[in-house]
Amino acid sequence: MRILLLGGSKSGKSGLAQELSSMLASGGRKIYWATMEPVDGEDEARIEKHIEDRLGMGFETIECGKSLLARADEAEGATVLFDSVTAYLANEMFGGGFDENAPERAAGELLELSLSCDNFVCVCDELFRGGEDHEGLTEDYVRGLAMICRTLAAHFDTVCEVVCGVPHTVKGSLDPLGITAGTA
Amino acid sequence: MELILGGAFQGKLTYASEKYGLSGEALCDLVTGLPDAGTKCVYHLEAFTKQAAKKGLTALEALELLMPVSRFCAVVSREIGNGIVPMAAFEREWRELHGAVLKELASRAERVTRIFCGIPEVLK
Numbered sequence: 001m002r003i004l005l006l007g008g009s010k011s012g013k014s015g016l017a018q019e020l021s022s023m024l025a026s027g028g029r030k031i032y033w034a035t036m037e038p039v040d041g042e043d044e045a046r047i048e049k050h051i052e053d054r055l056g057m058g059f060e061t062i063e064c065g066k067s068l069l070a071r072a073d074e075a076e077g078a079t080v081l082f083d084s085v086t087a088y089l090a091n092e093m094f095g096g097g098f099d100e101n102a103p104e105r106a107a108g109e110l111l112e113l114s115l116s117c118d119n120f121v122c123v124c125d126e127l128f129r130g131g132e133d134h135e136g137l138t139e140d141y142v143r144g145l146a147m148i149c150r151t152l153a154a155h156f157d158t159v160c161e162v163v164c165g166v167p168h169t170v171k172g173s174l175d176p177l178g179i180t181a182g183t184a
Numbered sequence: 185m186e187l188i189l190g191g192a193f194q195g196k197l198t199y200a201s202e203k204y205g206l207s208g209e210a211l212c213d214l215v216t217g218l219p220d221a222g223t224k225c226v227y228h229l230e231a232f233t234k235q236a237a238k239k240g241l242t243a244l245e246a247l248e249l250l251m252p253v254s255r256f257c258a259v260v261s262r263e264i265g266n267g268i269v270p271m272a273a274f275e276r277e278w279r280e281l282h283g284a285v286l287k288e289l290a291s292r293a294e295r296v297t298r299i300f301c302g303i304p305e306v307l308k
Contacts, residue, residue: 004301129191131264131266143193146301153302170301171301
């Protein structure tokens, strides 16, 4: 099963993704695919918090924020929690000088990675409804991120908006996991 | 009239064009002008409300320029109110006017649909 989870910051995306991944894996291998490349103490603290949250939940960790396919074989047959599309695109687009082709490449790599796993739970920030006038490269980034989300949404089984940790399903369902609206 | 909402780049106009089979002059981009007799769908409502806010119009005065909205199959608008309340006074005025215009349009619409990642969800 492939699931896309979108939500605002601190909406409970990662927590819900961990819960869904554990249910999908049902005792099998599960991998936390971390994409954040820390740039300051605030990032390091956030990573520490996420690692702490996952302690004891049985996740292996792959830290890879760029060129995903180089490590796709490690995820074969596992349930993968991919966190997050937001950071991954930023790395691909701005990590080594601006790359305008990054969104298309990232969408393709994410789809390919998702197909090599048993289950794929993918987290992305929903930052399209603030009305900000983004300038230049930020506008390109937001447009690219939206394109990736639309692409994944078209291919994945289930798409949810996460609202304070509760999934609001806009495509497919979480019924196979025993989750119906409002009961997560 | 169907009011079609959603964040930036979610596929709102594609949805409207495909659903109602619209192209060319049936579509009016409010960034560049106002609808005429042949218009079946207006889009970029947020650009229209921004101009209206610059002119100091009220929601009803702004809506008057689009009336009657029942002639449209669809009105397409970006949602802009989910960010932090902006520091700049004009940005706040724009969001306030935009919200008021949307609420009025939603009450007149037969259907209100939100597009999320290209996926429609009927709200009304």
